[in-house]
Amino acid sequence: MSRVSFNCTMQEGQIGEELRAKLAVALQQITEDVLGESPDDVPVTFSNIPSGFGFRGGEPSTTSLVRGSIVGGVTQEVREDLMRRICDRWMEISGCTVDELVVSARDV
């Protein structure tokens, strides 16, 4: 079982298929840099929320969610470093704003 994994949920049409590979590589690279995990051991999955099925603040949503799971957990300092790097890189690659991204890193 991998120690770290990510599930990314995006609103349909917000982030093109061609960017997903780049985003997955970025998540794996950041995880290696912060936690020392081999990129090959960091599974990344993507799923779409169909148009008209996702809302934020009562309005149609353009927000992506990156959910990380860390077996054994990490300190809060490390978690925040991980989440901030993911946030910065995701915005850089996807072109989304800081308000269009939610990142979590939960201990399991």
Place this chain on the structure above:
Amino acid sequence: MPYYRCVVPKDSVPYEQRAAVAKAFTDIHCGNTGAPRSFVHVVFDEADDRWDTPYFLDGGNRAGRSEEVKAELLSDLMSAFREITGVASDDFSGRITEGPAKWTMEGGMVLPEPGEETEEWYSHGQAAAGG
């Protein structure tokens, strides 16, 4: 980030009802907790999840609120869903699970614990909502 996932049968809830539920959930959550509207996420999922009822509310919130607030929140959300969609009580169930706020970053900020929200956080939430 309150995240309310409504598991529904395929083609059972039209867009107008989904939008109405999302607005009602946002109103209810913010009314009960004081959270900024922009932090409330509502998603409809026509998944094949196997729950005890055909319709299911799977909510996720920050931990730290009183049992009274949590119970009232779930009750109000479920009532609104039933009123808007016409789904019978026997066909709908739900839960709200909780996790530490500090495990999530939204709007570039680590979420505060309930009751520890700062003016900066509220201001950012209002700006994100465009108001």
